[in-house]
Amino acid sequence: MAERGKRTVRDLRRGNRASLLRHLYFEGPLSRQELGRDTGLSAGSISNVVGELIADGMVEEAGAVESDGGRPRILLQVAAGFGHVVGVDVGETRVRVELFDLALTELASADLPLSDSGHDVDHVVRLALEGIGTVVREAGVDDSEVLGVGIGVPGIVEQGDPEGSPPGEGTGIVVHGQTIGWDAVPLGRLLRAGTALPLYIDNGAKTLGQAEMWFGGGRGSGNVVIALIGSGVGAAVVADGSPYHGASSSAGEWGHTTLRVGGRTCRCGSRGCLEAYVGAEALLGRWHAAPEGVSEESGLAALLAAADHDPEAAALLDEAAEYLGAGIADLINLFNPQRIVIGGWAGLLLGPRLLPAVREVAAAYALRHPCAQTSIELGRLGADAVTVGAATLPLARFLDTGGERPVRVPAPHSGAGDGSRTERPEALRNRIARAVR
Numbered sequence: 001m002a003e004r005g006k007r008t009v010r011d012l013r014r015g016n017r018a019s020l021l022r023h024l025y026f027e028g029p030l031s032r033q034e035l036g037r038d039t040g041l042s043a044g045s046i047s048n049v050v051g052e053l054i055a056d057g058m059v060e061e062a063g064a065v066e067s068d069g070g071r072p073r074i075l076l077q078v079a080a081g082f083g084h085v086v087g088v089d090v091g092e093t094r095v096r097v098e099l100f101d102l103a104l105t106e107l108a109s110a111d112l113p114l115s116d117s118g119h120d121v122d123h124v125v126r127l128a129l130e131g132i133g134t135v136v137r138e139a140g141v142d143d144s145e146v147l148g149v150g151i152g153v154p155g156i157v158e159q160g161d162p163e164g165s166p167p168g169e170g171t172g173i174v175v176h177g178q179t180i181g182w183d184a185v186p187l188g189r190l191l192r193a194g195t196a197l198p199l200y201i202d203n204g205a206k207t208l209g210q211a212e213m214w215f216g217g218g219r220g221s222g223n224v225v226i227a228l229i230g231s232g233v234g235a236a237v238v239a240d241g242s243p244y245h246g247a248s249s250s251a252g253e254w255g256h257t258t259l260r261v262g263g264r265t266c267r268c269g270s271r272g273c274l275e276a277y278v279g280a281e282a283l284l285g286r287w288h289a290a291p292e293g294v295s296e297e298s299g300l301a302a303l304l305a306a307a308d309h310d311p312e313a314a315a316l317l318d319e320a321a322e323y324l325g326a327g328i329a330d331l332i333n334l335f336n337p338q339r340i341v342i343g344g345w346a347g348l349l350l351g352p353r354l355l356p357a358v359r360e361v362a363a364a365y366a367l368r369h370p371c372a373q374t375s376i377e378l379g380r381l382g383a384d385a386v387t388v389g390a391a392t393l394p395l396a397r398f399l400d401t402g403g404e405r406p407v408r409v410p411a412p413h414s415g416a417g418d419g420s421r422t423e424r425p426e427a428l429r430n431r432i433a434r435a436v437r
Contacts, residue, residue, distance in 0.1 A: 016041060016049050017402025021058065021078065025102075025399055026214070029062040029075035050076065058082050058403045078102055083398070083405075084141050086197070087391030088128050088151040089204060089384070092231035092281070093295060095124060097131030098387045099139050099146075102395065104215075108135040119154075119180040121190065129194040148394025148406055149197050152204035152386045153187065154180055154232065156250040159201075160188075167397060168198025168406040175201070179232055179267040179275075198406040200393035204228065205252055206243060207389030208343055208379075209236020214392060216380035217341035224339045225331045226379070227254065228386070229324075229347030231296055232267065233275040237335055255279065257330065259323055277323040280346040287316055300349055307353070321354040325361025332366040332374050343379030344386075351378045 019039050024030060027038070036046045053059035060079040064072040080103035089096045098109045110131040117123040132149055148168050155177025165171070173188030191199055209218070209226035218224040222241040228234045233255025237244040244251050255275035256268050263272030264282070276282050284290045284299045289310060291302050306313040328340055342351055359376050366374075381388060397406065 013049075014402045014404075016045055017053065018400055020046070020049050021053065021402055022399045024059060024076060025078045029077040031065065031073035031075055033073060035076070053403065056403060080105065083147045084139070084145050085147050085391045085394045085398075086132055086135060086149040087207075087387040087389070088131065088149060089207075089386040089390060090119075090124055090128065090151065090153045091204075091386070092154075095127040095131055096384065096387050097128065097135050098384070098391065099135035099141065100388075100391050102398075104388060104391060104395075107141075108139040110134045110138075119177070119182065121182065121185050121187075125187070125190045125194070128191065132195060132197070143197060146197055147398050149195070149199055150207065150390035150393030150395075151187075151191070151199065151201045152207035152390040153177065153201060154204055154234075155182055156248065156253070157201055157203050158249055166198075166406065168200060168394070170199030170201060173199070173201045178269070198394060200397070202390075202393060203234065203236075203249070203252065204386045204390075205234030206236045206245075207393065208386045209238060209243065209252075209389065210392050210396070211381055211385045211389030212341050212343060212379050213238055215388075216385070217343075217377055218339060221338040223335070223337045224341060225254075225335055225337045226341045226343060227328075227331075227347060228344040229278060229280070229342065229350070230344040231281040231346070232279045235331070238337075239335070254327065254331065257327065259326060274323060274327045278320045278327070283316060283320060287313060289313070297345060297349070300346055304349070304353060317350075317354065318357070320350070321357035322361050324354065325358040326365050328358060328362040328376060329365035329371070332362065332371050336370045337374055340374060340376045341379050342376070343381070345383035348378060348383060 019041070020035055023035065023039055032046050032050060036043055050059065058079055059076050062075045062077040064074050067073045080101040083102055085100050087098050087100065093114055095112045095114065096109070099107050101107060112127040112131050114123070128151065136143060136146060153175055155175050158174045160172035160174055170188035171192050175182050175185045175187045177185070187201060188199060205228040208228050212218045212226045213224065218226055218238065222238070224238045226236045235252045235254035237252050256266065256270065256273045258272045259274050259277065260272035264276040265271055266273035266276040267281070280296045280300050283303065284296060287303055289306065289312065290299055303313050303316065307317050331337065331340060355376070355378065362376060363371050379385060
């Protein structure tokens with residue numbers, strides 16, 4: 001048996017595979033020579049590992065480029081069709097599910113409104129499982145090709161899987177969603193009752209943050225804060241290239257920092273939170289002319305349109321810009337980021353109008369030196385970035401392990417619930433009820 005802390009040949013091989021696979025994924029297509037130059041691995045190691053990855057079907061040739069005086073160099077890339085990942089966004093008004101190939105090209109999607117049931121736990125679980133089954137089936141993908149399901153949720157996510165449990169089992173994951181009435185909800189166990197697919201769950205702002213760091217406004221920077229503004233407000237803090245979670249994964253609850261002592265009541269029950277002034281729900285709740293019976297997206301669009309002729313609407317947006325700028329100043333003073341990226345559907349909708357004022361206010365409230373080194377910009381991945389970010393959860397594990405497929409847990413019920421089949425609603429409800437107990 002290898003000594004504790006001592007790397008084995010298997011560890012070294014796995015590390016080399018992960019290094020090459022990650023580099024090819026984010027920087028490819030690349031030649032073998034470029035891989036050697038960038039990773040520092042020897043020509044022999046590159047040849048062996050690339051040969052393994054090609055034989056396993058994870059890497060494929062992507063054309064050739066001329067070299068100086070020699071034979072053309074073959075370019076390599078990660079094979080997008082080697083596997084598939086699913087992203088689930090448990091949002092404020094809907095559950096959105098998308099299935100992607102490894103290049104994160106969307107192959108199928110499903111939008112399931114939360115309707116009058118709101119965030120009732122059983123309702124959300126049923127919608128998520130229904131959406132997973134729908135996209136897998138519509139894309140014509142066998143569940144054995146799905147590397148995992150990533151799920152972004154509101155609230156604090158405790159990664160509580162027992163030591164030694166298979167990665168992706170998810171049964172110990174618990175969610176504390178104070179603003180939606182979730183108190184220690186065993187979401188991993190509830191979902192596991194309806195699917196055998198590997199499960200990865202995290203806070204929605206953090207999944208948005210990973211997406212923006214990989215492909216969007218945070219790419220190329222090591223110290224970034226990605227803000228999510230929707231009905232509520234959250235943030236993902238990235239320090240030295242790594243997400244900061246805190247002692248119990250609650251870091252980033254920026255929306256519940258106090259900006260006004262004794263201020264407006266927030267959905268969390270406290271007073272004066274940032275979310276109570278810049279969240280879409282709070283903004284529309286304070287606009288007397290807000291249209292009734294429309295979605296928050298439509299309502300916020302109407303508020304922006306009315307601001308040109310409605311003094312109340314204009315004043316609301318001006319106040320939101322000031323509070324948002326002050327909140328961003330706090331982020332600058334606390335974390336000294338290179339960039340602050342504003343995303344989320346409401347952030348992207350409000351951004352074009354509010355961003356100039358937000359930058360001015362942030363500069364007025366923040367310390368001058370760190371503020372001068374921080375750019376404030378909008379996210380680049382659109383309103384569905386949480387879903388893309390959720391899909392990066394199983395993809396990240398795939399890359400970090402050098403292409404290891406997760407260990408499959410036993411199917412929860414023979415012939416149903418494997419992610420590619422739709423179970424009878426009554427049977428699913430009964431199994432979820434048993435999981436709660």
